[in-house]
Amino acid sequence: MTERVARVSVRKQFWRGVWRALRRRPSRLIGLFIVLLFIFMAIAGSWFYPERLPYDAENIYAPISWEHPLSTDFEGVDVLALVITGTQGVLLVAGAAGLLTMLIGTAVGLYSGYNRGIGDSILMRIADFVLTIPGFPLLIVLTTTISLGSWWKMSLVLGLIGWGSLARAVRSQTLSLRERGFIEAARGLGLPTRHIVTKELLPNVAPFIATNLLMAVTGYIYAQVGLYFLGVLPIDTSNWGVMLNAAVFQSGALISPDALPYLLAPLGAILLLTLGVVLIVDALEEIFNPRLRES
Amino acid sequence: MIEGRGITKTFHTRGGMLASKTVTALRGVDFAIPRGGAVSFIGESGCGKTTLGRILAGLEPLEGGSLIIDNVDVSALKPKAREPYFRKIQLIHQDPYSALNPTRTIESTLRDPLRLRAAQTGRPESWVNEQTEHLLSLVGLNPGYVLPRYPHQLSGGMRQRVVIARALTVEPEVLVADEAVSMIDVSLRLGILALLRSLRETLGVSVLFITHDVATARYIGSDGELYVLYRGSVVERGAAETVLAGPVHPYTQCLLSAIPVLHGLEKPGPDRLVPNEPLDERKEPPGCLFEPRCPFATAACAQRPPQLGRLGDTIQDHACLYPATRHVVAVPAGHGH
Amino acid sequence: MTITMVKAPAVSISGLTVAYKTDAGELPAVSQVDLELAAGTITGLVGESGSGKSTLALSLLGAVQKPGRVTAGSVVVDGIGDMAKLAGEELRTVRGAKIGYVFQAAQNSLNPLKTVGKQLLDLGKAHKVRDLKGLLRHAKDLLDRMGLNADRVLDAYQHELSGGMRQRVGIMFALVLNAHVLVLDEPTTALDMITQANILQIVRDVHKEQGLTTLVVTHDVGVVAEVAHKIAVMYGGRIVEHGPVTQVLAEPRHPYTRGLIHAIPRLTGDISAAKALPGTPPTLGTIPKQGCVFRERCALRMEVCETVEPPAQRMLDGRTVACHAVKEGAA
Numbered sequence: 001m002t003e004r005v006a007r008v009s010v011r012k013q014f015w016r017g018v019w020r021a022l023r024r025r026p027s028r029l030i031g032l033f034i035v036l037l038f039i040f041m042a043i044a045g046s047w048f049y050p051e052r053l054p055y056d057a058e059n060i061y062a063p064i065s066w067e068h069p070l071s072t073d074f075e076g077v078d079v080l081a082l083v084i085t086g087t088q089g090v091l092l093v094a095g096a097a098g099l100l101t102m103l104i105g106t107a108v109g110l111y112s113g114y115n116r117g118i119g120d121s122i123l124m125r126i127a128d129f130v131l132t133i134p135g136f137p138l139l140i141v142l143t144t145t146i147s148l149g150s151w152w153k154m155s156l157v158l159g160l161i162g163w164g165s166l167a168r169a170v171r172s173q174t175l176s177l178r179e180r181g182f183i184e185a186a187r188g189l190g191l192p193t194r195h196i197v198t199k200e201l202l203p204n205v206a207p208f209i210a211t212n213l214l215m216a217v218t219g220y221i222y223a224q225v226g227l228y229f230l231g232v233l234p235i236d237t238s239n240w241g242v243m244l245n246a247a248v249f250q251s252g253a254l255i256s257p258d259a260l261p262y263l264l265a266p267l268g269a270i271l272l273l274t275l276g277v278v279l280i281v282d283a284l285e286e287i288f289n290p291r292l293r294e295s
Numbered sequence: 296m297i298e299g300r301g302i303t304k305t306f307h308t309r310g311g312m313l314a315s316k317t318v319t320a321l322r323g324v325d326f327a328i329p330r331g332g333a334v335s336f337i338g339e340s341g342c343g344k345t346t347l348g349r350i351l352a353g354l355e356p357l358e359g360g361s362l363i364i365d366n367v368d369v370s371a372l373k374p375k376a377r378e379p380y381f382r383k384i385q386l387i388h389q390d391p392y393s394a395l396n397p398t399r400t401i402e403s404t405l406r407d408p409l410r411l412r413a414a415q416t417g418r419p420e421s422w423v424n425e426q427t428e429h430l431l432s433l434v435g436l437n438p439g440y441v442l443p444r445y446p447h448q449l450s451g452g453m454r455q456r457v458v459i460a461r462a463l464t465v466e467p468e469v470l471v472a473d474e475a476v477s478m479i480d481v482s483l484r485l486g487i488l489a490l491l492r493s494l495r496e497t498l499g500v501s502v503l504f505i506t507h508d509v510a511t512a513r514y515i516g517s518d519g520e521l522y523v524l525y526r527g528s529v530v531e532r533g534a535a536e537t538v539l540a541g542p543v544h545p546y547t548q549c550l551l552s553a554i555p556v557l558h559g560l561e562k563p564g565p566d567r568l569v570p571n572e573p574l575d576e577r578k579e580p581p582g583c584l585f586e587p588r589c590p591f592a593t594a595a596c597a598q599r600p601p602q603l604g605r606l607g608d609t610i611q612d613h614a615c616l617y618p619a620t621r622h623v624v625a626v627p628a629g630h631g632h
Numbered sequence: 633m634t635i636t637m638v639k640a641p642a643v644s645i646s647g648l649t650v651a652y653k654t655d656a657g658e659l660p661a662v663s664q665v666d667l668e669l670a671a672g673t674i675t676g677l678v679g680e681s682g683s684g685k686s687t688l689a690l691s692l693l694g695a696v697q698k699p700g701r702v703t704a705g706s707v708v709v710d711g712i713g714d715m716a717k718l719a720g721e722e723l724r725t726v727r728g729a730k731i732g733y734v735f736q737a738a739q740n741s742l743n744p745l746k747t748v749g750k751q752l753l754d755l756g757k758a759h760k761v762r763d764l765k766g767l768l769r770h771a772k773d774l775l776d777r778m779g780l781n782a783d784r785v786l787d788a789y790q791h792e793l794s795g796g797m798r799q800r801v802g803i804m805f806a807l808v809l810n811a812h813v814l815v816l817d818e819p820t821t822a823l824d825m826i827t828q829a830n831i832l833q834i835v836r837d838v839h840k841e842q843g844l845t846t847l848v849v850t851h852d853v854g855v856v857a858e859v860a861h862k863i864a865v866m867y868g869g870r871i872v873e874h875g876p877v878t879q880v881l882a883e884p885r886h887p888y889t890r891g892l893i894h895a896i897p898r899l900t901g902d903i904s905a906a907k908a909l910p911g912t913p914p915t916l917g918t919i920p921k922q923g924c925v926f927r928e929r930c931a932l933r934m935e936v937c938e939t940v941e942p943p944a945q946r947m948l949d950g951r952t953v954a955c956h957a958v959k960e961g962a963a
Binding site: 339340450451452453480481482483484485486488489507509510511513514517539540549550551552553554555556557558559560561569570573574624625626627628 | 680681794796824825826827828829830832851852853854855857858877878879880881882891892893895896897898899900901903906907908909912913929
């Protein structure tokens with residue numbers, strides 16, 4: 001009974017610490033706000049807009065107004081609506097790929113770093129191999145052989161080619177933690193390996209995982225948008241990359257000033273989301289380190 | 296009772312492709328730790344004392360020699376079967392800052408090993424709670440204050456007490472304290488030393504005290520045995536007070552001579568001794584290892600290594616061909632000057 | 633000979649306060665410190681972690697790092713002026729050339745990628761030494777005196793030197809530009825007993841040969857007892873007692889000094905004579921804002937200690953003690 005109370009209070013303490021770390025610098029709150037805004041757009045976008053966005057051929061590349069704050073595209077579809085409905089696909093793929101990266105990278109890194117030996121050697125060779133794969137060209141090649149149109153296939157491929165650097169980072173952290181007194185003490189007390197890895201090691205590598213993960217996620221956003229932009233993926237969903245592709249290749253936004261908002265809107269969305277992520281990364285070390293959290 | 300016979304250990308450091316260096320850390324060390332007793336190992340860094348402690352705690356694999364824990368020759372067992380024996384020997388790390396997990400509260404740090412212990416010994420869950428508080432009180436901490444805190448919120452002295460409490464969760468027979476107070480503030484050290492001393496009485500736990508600070512070794516184990524290690528072998532062994540008051544091995548004499556004298560409070564010992572040259576670990580003399588540095592070495596010393604024994608009718612064991620008692624330790628200055 | 637006999641300068645610290653900016657405001661790590669380092673003496677500055685001893689040593693060098701700054705007082709070195717007021721190029725020339733600093737033995741203060749000799753030449757160039765050959769000669773001379781093979785050491789990289797050798801190289805670097813004030817920060821921490829004794833002997837010899845005014849900063853009373861003429865005991869940013877080493881050790885007056893000395897186990901005599909000091913030393917944030925900083929741990933605590941900070945009183949025997957309970961003639 002007392003223990004549950006204690007646990008709850010520890011958890012409460014943790015979240016209070018997170019909030020304090022975020023509040024310490026306004027930039028972090030801005031970052032949090034940006035990321036939450038995009039998540040909200042991803043979730044709520046489909047509630048506000050119909051599946052097929054209304055178009056108005058009479059009103060293409062409309063001047064910026066209250067009705068169309070970010071102008072309209074070549075079919076007269078509201079650009080803001082396109083950005084908002086495009087968020088879901090981008091975040092879903094980046095998030096799912098990130099989750100996969102985190103699971104594989106963390107598991108491999110922890111196992112390699114803690115057990116070392118032959119398993120470590122094999123896994124690290126694989127990680128190095130994965131790291132040397134030129135990700136983006138591979139994706140382009142893959143799209144020609146298998147369809148990467150569905151979000152889960154896309155996530156799977158991104159996640160599978162992206163875990164190498166996270167595994168390396170987690171492993172090197174684990175290697176140095178392994179020699180620390182508290183890990184040796186846990187071994188000396190006879191605590192099971194499962195406990196040592198999950199309760200002693202994992203919380204200490206968490207900031208590295210989180211930082212690497214967020215950076216990987218921004219990478220996945222770029223990759224995915226890039227593929228759509230190059231037009232190697234079927235243009236059947238709303239996506240920021242699709243918008244960029246249409247703006248450049250159909251509307252000639254690079255030469256026609258009328259279509260400029262159509263080009264800048266998705267670019268701005270990508271930059272803003274990246275900025276939000278970067279601003280939050282700054283707070284991660286303080287969130288996971290109890291010493292920095294409270295002071 | 297824990298006994299070591301002829302413990303050896305060699306480290307192989309891989310240099311370049313061909314340069315493989317071997318460092319001999321222990322060259323056949325015999326020792327015995329009686330139940331509830333105190334044994335001190337003193338020596339300089341690189342003498343093997345830390346390696347010995349780590350071997351005892353099961354953190355460094357056994358190499359040569361045998362280790363007997365409660366009448367079982369652990370060195371004959373399979374690595375997996377050794378674990379329960381090594382659990383009876385708990386190491387207190389030198390650095391109380393890295394010895395506690397910074398991301399966990401003291402409560403979870405203590406509870407996990409206790410819960411494991413409860414499961415192993417068939418004790419109820421309530422024992423875990425009682426024992427957590429009991430152990431903290433035993434090491435002189437206030438459970439209400441310490442339990443919800445993270446390590447960084449405690450002073451070095453408090454942390455070291457938590458480390459000791461954690462070692463006690465598995466009801467060990469021996470605490471191996473390796474330089475356990477060297478990183479703690481001077482005014483707090485004695486409290487930790489006194490705690491280790493009192494644990495010997497209250498719990499009957501023995502203490503193996505490993506240090507370069509001879510005076511702290513005396514404080515912990517003045518009634519126990521003192522071992523002087525030099526480059527992996529024991530050069531002098533005997534009752535702590537005997538060895539300190541009248542060391543017979545020149546190395547022991549040099550080591551004790553180097554301890555600062557609190558001028559004003561103490562006078563230097565009359566026979567203070569300084570080695571001829573600094574330690575050169577690359578030298579592997581065929582005879583006595585201390586021979587190149589020894590002020591009293593003769594040709595015979597360079598012939599073959601002397602054995603630990605009582606040559607010359609000394610009270611303590613030593614490994615020197617020419618044992619001679621010298622008074623090197625500072626003596627209290629009488630008042631009046 | 634390149635050694636010119638300069639009279640060792642005296643150092644006089646008065647009313648020095650060094651504060652660090654923290655979330656809780658600007659907190660003093662060193663508060664209103666008066667300390668006189670007489671010319672040609674070795675002073676041992678003893679204190680535990682958080683006592684402010686390292687900050688005090690750095691202010692002697694004008695090297696207090698941000699977020700800290702000297703908020704009041706002066707550090708006057710004979711022939712140089714107030715270190716707290718020097719800045720920029722002027723300060724850089726004074727450091728090294730006039731005041732030598734030897735970093736903690738535990739720290740790696742040498743560049744691991746350059747030989748000792750190369751670093752020596754860098755130092756010479758940085759200080760615009762024209763006669764680099766002379767500098768090299770002087771360095772070799774110093775190393776020889778400290779019992780090292782000078783040529784081998786100058787060709788060596790940091791990792792090829794033992795702890796004791798590095799420390800001697802550190803002393804050489806501090807003195808090679810003819811500094812006459814030497815500050816040693818924890819010179820023997822992490823060194824073995826025999827090496828420590830060796831280094832302390834070298835400090836004594838070098839001090840005498842080079843005509844220095846030396847400050848040894850340490851947590852170890854034994855180190856001070858071995859090398860110093862005078863001891864200054866620091867606690868909570870204050871110097872609580874200052875006087876000749878043998879006198880202070882034989883008859884400590886301040887309750888903290890007494891507690892500290894009694895808390896050191898000895899090699900002879902009754903073991904149970906050693907008594908632990910209750911409580912813990914304060915950190916920057918927990919130093920009391922008013923009254924005596926030691927009162928929480930003090931057996932002689934009185935009402936006045938709560939509110940009035942004890943002033944440093946000069947005793948008849950030349951000692952300075954900052955304690956309400958110590959009255960002249962009581963000893």
